[in-house]
Amino acid sequence: MQRLIDRMKELLADGTVQRVLGWKQGDLGYNPEPHYFNSAEELDEFIYDGFCGANLSKYMIKGSELEGKTLVLLKPCDTYSFNQLIKEHRVDREKAYIIGVGCKGKLDIEKIKAQGIKGITAVKGAEISGDCDELTVETVYGEKKVAYKDAMLERCHVCKGKEHKIYDELLLDSVDTCDGDRFECVDELDSLTPEEKFNFFRKELSKCIRCNACRNVCPACSCRKCVFDSNKFDSAQKANVDPFEESMFHIIRAFHVAGRCTDCGECSRVCPQGIPLHLFNRKFIKDINEFYGEFIAGEDAETKGPLTDFTLDDIEPGERR
Amino acid sequence: MSINQEFKPKIVAFCCNWCSYAGADLAGGSRLSYPADVKIIRVPCSCRVNPMFILRAFERGADGVIICGCHPGDCHYSTGNYYARRRMTLLFSMLDYLGIEKERTRVEWVSAAEGVKFSTTMNEFVSAVRELGPNRRLGDLRCKD
Numbered sequence A: 001m002q003r004l005i006d007r008m009k010e011l012l013a014d015g016t017v018q019r020v021l022g023w024k025q026g027d028l029g030y031n032p033e034p035h036y037f038n039s040a041e042e043l044d045e046f047i048y049d050g051f052c053g054a055n056l057s058k059y060m061i062k063g064s065e066l067e068g069k070t071l072v073l074l075k076p077c078d079t080y081s082f083n084q085l086i087k088e089h090r091v092d093r094e095k096a097y098i099i100g101v102g103c104k105g106k107l108d109i110e111k112i113k114a115q116g117i118k119g120i121t122a123v124k125g126a127e128i129s130g131d132c133d134e135l136t137v138e139t140v141y142g143e144k145k146v147a148y149k150d151a152m153l154e155r156c157h158v159c160k161g162k163e164h165k166i167y168d169e170l171l172l173d174s175v176d177t178c179d180g181d182r183f184e185c186v187d188e189l190d191s192l193t194p195e196e197k198f199n200f201f202r203k204e205l206s207k208c209i210r211c212n213a214c215r216n217v218c219p220a221c222s223c224r225k226c227v228f229d230s231n232k233f234d235s236a237q238k239a240n241v242d243p244f245e246e247s248m249f250h251i252i253r254a255f256h257v258a259g260r261c262t263d264c265g266e267c268s269r270v271c272p273q274g275i276p277l278h279l280f281n282r283k284f285i286k287d288i289n290e291f292y293g294e295f296i297a298g299e300d301a302e303t304k305g306p307l308t309d310f311t312l313d314d315i316e317p318g319e320r321r
Numbered sequence B: 001m002s003i004n005q006e007f008k009p010k011i012v013a014f015c016c017n018w019c020s021y022a023g024a025d026l027a028g029g030s031r032l033s034y035p036a037d038v039k040i041i042r043v044p045c046s047c048r049v050n051p052m053f054i055l056r057a058f059e060r061g062a063d064g065v066i067i068c069g070c071h072p073g074d075c076h077y078s079t080g081n082y083y084a085r086r087r088m089t090l091l092f093s094m095l096d097y098l099g100i101e102k103e104r105t106r107v108e109w110v111s112a113a114e115g116v117k118f119s120t121t122m123n124e125f126v127s128a129v130r131e132l133g134p135n136r137r138l139g140d141l142r143c144k145d
Ligand code: SF4
Pocket: A207, A208, A209, A210, A211, A212, A213, A214, A215, A270, A271, A272, A273, A274, A275, A277
């Protein structure tokens, strides 16, 4: 990580970039947060470890409006989102200096807690420079060992690959973490009866507290005006426009990002209620692949999205191929 | 008498102005019958049907929703129905995934000359939905039992 910090300071010093968009150590040791660093001194608080799951590409929407270039750190999966944002004219490629950082899988503190570990004070072994085999979790009750894999975010088990799709330079190593099939969960649900499906989704969605975290974090949800924001009030606020938008929130949101969602997994990561939101997005992705041919949103910044395109012999609604 | 015979499904039909609405007119003019519970909403083009319209119809208690438009290639605006076709394919598949059976949703291409097709399509669709019985209120998706 020292190599990364040195390089960032170098680029700040020679004026290539005006600021760094990276992660700052949070107050708990396992909750780093996105941050703009405006000087080399500020970088003392910089961190890049296994808990830096946050996708920084969306922050470049603001970064694109600032003076000069912003150095932004993107993990392999984040680069898909960045490409998609370029395609949608929401970020300015010229305003970004992208360092593609390696990734050895990102961690989910909830996965550690779910193993019955309480009173966590620190987690050791999450450093990106390490082997990423085992974590040592320090708790008020003593030390516990957890396999790195067992603490990884769901999305890292079905990683799209460790290749950066857009960057100016690359730093730090990656490790392949994919050991699952991201559509398995969709197939499983698809095989249930309508009754069972309905009950499953109702059970999951009834947990929603409509905090809007999933929307706010989503790089695809970056419209200047969002249907979920009420325009009846002056302040930007989250009151629903009407009960319809409220009750259909998840379906509407999933449809709005269909064909544009890169399956970056941020929505599921930030949901405080642990709702598996990727189940919606992956259904659309799987259908798009099956019906219209393999399409990976954000693989490049040019290809037309599947919902803004058609062919004369597309399949008919309700048909299966 | 079984319950299903008594059950009269509420159907919302979105019909495009140029083909299907005229097709419905022709069906009426030709004295062909279709169930009175089919409520037709005229839209300029099948592409005008925002997926939210369909969700809204289900939320308000529709038991089935059907969209009728010009045959592919015949769209008054050239390509509207091609986009509609993709959208509806994905939306219907998603609804099925959420537990709203795919028999409750349909897209049918009906031209202005196809009064007979309009009437048979509606009759067929209504009986398919009748078989399924009343829809679960989609608006309840977030509520606990
Ligand atoms: S983040 Fe979770 S709880 Fe918050 S609005 Fe989204 S689904 Fe609901």
